Amino acid sequence: MKALPTLIKRERLFRLAAVLFTLVLLSTVVLIVENMLISFVLAFGATYLIAPIVRYLERMGMSRNSAILIPYFTLLALTTALVFITIPLVVEQIRELRLEMPKYVEGVTFLIQKWENQLKDFIPYVFKYDIGENIARLAENGVTGFLQSAPKFAQQFLTVCLLGPIFCYFMLKDGRKISRNLLSLFPNNVFEMALSLSHKINVQLGDFIRARLVEAFIVGIVVWIGLTILQFPYALFLAIFATVMNLIPYVGPFIGAIPAFIIAIINQEPSLNVLLMSMVYFIAQLVDIVFIIPLVVARTVNLHPVTVIVVFIIGANVMGVLGMIISVPVASVLKLIFYTIYDQLIKFRA
Amino acid sequence: MINLLWENIFKKEEKSQKISNLLHQNKIFSSLTKKEIRIVEELIHERHYRAGETVFRQSEIGIGMYIIAKGAVDISVVELEDVTASANDKFSEVLIIKLKKGDFFGELSLVEDHGKRTAHATASEDSVLIGFFKPDLNVILQSHPSIGAKITMSLAEVVGKRLKSTTEKISQLRNEMKMITELHRGNESTTNTNKA
Numbered sequence: 124m125k126a127l128p129t130l131i132k133r134e135r136l137f138r139l140a141a142v143l144f145t146l147v148l149l150s151t152v153v154l155i156v157e158n159m160l161i162s163f164v165l166a167f168g169a170t171y172l173i174a175p176i177v178r179y180l181e182r183m184g185m186s187r188n189s190a191i192l193i194p195y196f197t198l199l200a201l202t203t204a205l206v207f208i209t210i211p212l213v214v215e216q217i218r219e220l221r222l223e224m225p226k227y228v229e230g231v232t233f234l235i236q237k238w239e240n241q242l243k244d245f246i247p248y249v250f251k252y253d254i255g256e257n258i259a260r261l262a263e264n265g266v267t268g269f270l271q272s273a274p275k276f277a278q279q280f281l282t283v284c285l286l287g288p289i290f291c292y293f294m295l296k297d298g299r300k301i302s303r304n305l306l307s308l309f310p311n312n313v314f315e316m317a318l319s320l321s322h323k324i325n326v327q328l329g330d331f332i333r334a335r336l337v338e339a340f341i342v343g344i345v346v347w348i349g350l351t352i353l354q355f356p357y358a359l360f361l362a363i364f365a366t367v368m369n370l371i372p373y374v375g376p377f378i379g380a381i382p383a384f385i386i387a388i389i390n391q392e393p394s395l396n397v398l399l400m401s402m403v404y405f406i407a408q409l410v411d412i413v414f415i416i417p418l419v420v421a422r423t424v425n426l427h428p429v430t431v432i433v434v435f436i437i438g439a440n441v442m443g444v445l446g447m448i449i450s451v452p453v454a455s456v457l458k459l460i461f462y463t464i465y466d467q468l469i470k471f472r473a
Numbered sequence: 474m475i476n477l478l479w480e481n482i483f484k485k486e487e488k489s490q491k492i493s494n495l496l497h498q499n500k501i502f503s504s505l506t507k508k509e510i511r512i513v514e515e516l517i518h519e520r521h522y523r524a525g526e527t528v529f530r531q532s533e534i535g536i537g538m539y540i541i542a543k544g545a546v547d548i549s550v551v552e553l554e555d556v557t558a559s560a561n562d563k564f565s566e567v568l569i570i571k572l573k574k575g576d577f578f579g580e581l582s583l584v585e586d587h588g589k590r591t592a593h594a595t596a597s598e599d600s601v602l603i604g605f606f607k608p609d610l611n612v613i614l615q616s617h618p619s620i621g622a623k624i625t626m627s628l629a630e631v632v633g634k635r636l637k638s639t640t641e642k643i644s645q646l647r648n649e650m651k652m653i654t655e656l657h658r659g660n661e662s663t664t665n666t667n668k669a
Contacts, residue, residue, distance in 0.1 A: 131526050181616040299612075303518065311520060312527065315606070318518070319536045322608035467534060 135310035142308045158282045160442075164449060165283060166290035171332040173198060173295060191295045199288055206284075209359065216360040230389035316467045323463065324456050331452050339369040342376070342407045349403030353396065356386060365407070371447045372431055376411070380404045426455055489514065492603060495542055499577060501605075501627045509620045516612060518604040522596035535582030535590045537606030544600025546572045549593045566593065581635075583607055583628055 153159050173194045180190035220227075302321060309317045343366030350358035361383050368379030383404065387397045426434075431451055438450025496502040496510050496517075505513065522528060522544070529535055531551055539546075549568045569592060572578060582588050583605070596602075614621035 128523070128525060131523050134523070178616045182618060299515065303516075306518065311522060314518075314520065314604075315529070315534075315536050318606055318608060319534075322611075 135312060138308055138310040139313075142305070145305065145308065158279055158286060161279075161445060162283050162286035162290055164445065165287040166294055167328075168332050168336060169198060169287065169291040170294040170298070171329045172336060173291075174329060175333070177295065188296075191292075195292060195295060209363070212359050213363065216357045220357060220360070227385065227389050231385060234388065316463065320460060320463045323459055327455060327459060328452055331455065335370055338411060339366045342366065342369045342379075342411050345407040345410055346379075346403060349406065350383070350400065353399050353403065355383070355396070355400055355403075356390070357382075361386075365404070367444075367448075369411075371435065372451050373428065374432075374435065375447075376404075376408050426451065426458065430454065492517070492519070492542065495540060495575065495603065498575060499540055500631055501538075501577070501580065501624060504623045504627055505620060509617070509623070512617060512620060513605075513613065513624075516605070516609040518606070518609075520602045520604055522600045522602060524596055524598045524600075526596050528594035528596060528602065529579065529590050531591065531593050532589045534587055535579055535585075536608070537582055537604055537610075538577055538580040539594070539602040539604050540577040541572055541574050542601040542603050543574060544602075545574070545597045546576075546578065546600060546602070547593075547595050547597045548572060548578060549595070550591070551593065571597065580628060580631055583610055584632065 153163055173191075176194040177187075177190045180193060181187060185193075306314065306318055306321065343362045346365045347358055347362030350361055355361070364382060365376075365379035368375045371378065380401075383400055384397075387400055392400070431454075434450045434454040435447055438446030438448075438453075440446070442449070492514060493507070493510050496513060497505070497507075502510060502513060519542070520539075528539060528546060547568055548570045549566045551564050552567050578594060579590070582590070610621065610624065613624065
């Protein structure tokens with residue numbers, strides 16, 4: 124094969140450098156600027172949720188602008204209404220929880236000390252570390268930290284509420300244009316691969332995000348209804364926690380149920396109540412496994428459970444709860460990039 | 474400054490007009506109305522190639538077609554220099570056709586899944602190509618099914634015509650081969666009679 128002229132080679136390198144520079148710059152801005160990452164994640168979620176409705180309305184003959192604005196403002200109105208209805212209830216439950224927090228901290232410390240003593244009796248020389256004391260200190264610090272950071276959290280919440288919808292609107296309106304402009308930077312020899320990859324990522328992320336959101340929402344509703352019927356304390360707060368945690372694959376549902384069990388143990392709820400409360404979480408997971416997963420999450424990411432656990436731990440270490448939620452889709456996108464490049468460069472040229 | 478701005482606006486409009494005309498003259502998009510062409514225009518990709526630059530290689534996975542907006546493209550295939558020789562022997566690039574402004578190529582990739590390119594495409598002079606790819610066709614099929622159906626029908630027609638012409642060429646070649654074999658047999662029997 125004839126050697127490519129140096130000019131073409133140089134041009135390709137320059138274009139590739141421009142693409143990498145743009146991607147690194149965008150990622151840096153999103154990661155460094157405060158509240159940007161969470162606003163972006165929320166905007167992505169909302170965009171992928173609205174996109175099928177936009178396509179449906181366009182199919183019905185509506186102009187793209189109207190097809191975007193109608194579901195956008197409907198979702199905005201629904202979310203605002205939901206926030207205005209639930210926030211006073213959640214605030215009230217948090218206030219109650221704050222008042223009763225010392226009781227829970229004391230209860231948890233007592234329980235752990237009891238288990239620790241039992242363990243010490245069982246293996247007397249191993250435990251020189253005072254687990255109970257340390258847990259109590261950690262819990263106290265945690266509560267104090269949470270209360271101190273409440274105003275900052277409120278400010279962050281407001282910023283995200285403002286930025287998220289703005290990003291979402293522009294992603295819907297100019298998403299195609301932005302993606303086309305970014306693709307135009309790619310050198311000719313990898314352009315088709317980049318276009319195909321961007322399309323595959325779009326489809327995979329869209330399916331994953333929509334499935335997870337619908338799944339978590341339904342689980343949250345089931346938990347809320349169940350706990351409300353049982354007149355279990357902090358039902359709404361626990362349901363919201365279960366919804367958010369359900370976004371985390373595999374371990375999320377278990378983490379989501381932990382606070383309810385702690386509350387039940389500390390309040391020394393009757394065994395029947397604990398059993399019924401466990402049934403609520405069990406039914407929520409059953410609905411999830413039997414109905415939602417086969418119907419909604421069927422085309423979700425194809426990652427091995429061990430890979431999911433590993434990326435989940437990495438995500439949790441790097442970015443906390445947000446990292447736990449976004450680690451799996453990010454890993455699935457990286458897997459997709461790897462396999463597409465492999466298919467294009469190695470397998471199909473062999 | 475103002476002049477420059479106006480000039481740019483007009484240049485942009487002129488460019489858009491050119492692309493719109495090019496799409497309208499193309500067999501695959503010719504059945505679309507002006508409004509529908511504008512929707513397609515939002516999805517196509519303009520790519521610039523230098524003379525000698527490869528557009529795609531034979532046996533590479535392809536995902537779409539190109540229309541030549543400016544310049545020219547050579548379509549060639551890699552063949553064994555001697556069909557009776559072993560695979561280790563030399564390969565050579567055989568030029569199949571020279572395409573010019575308005576022509577299109579690679580449309581089979583729009584309908585194939587993981588389809589490999591059957592030929593090399595190389596820009597023979599500085600060229601501007603308009604790319605239309607399978608993901609773009611999918612977007613159109615989802616959001617504007619009537620436009621998608623028109624494009625798919627035209628695409629099927631083009632692919633069908635190419636298939637028909639290939640079948641005719643194969644049948645013609647088969648007839649020619651038959652004639653050559655018969656001639657060869659005739660020559661052989663004449664030689665044998667003469668020897669006897």
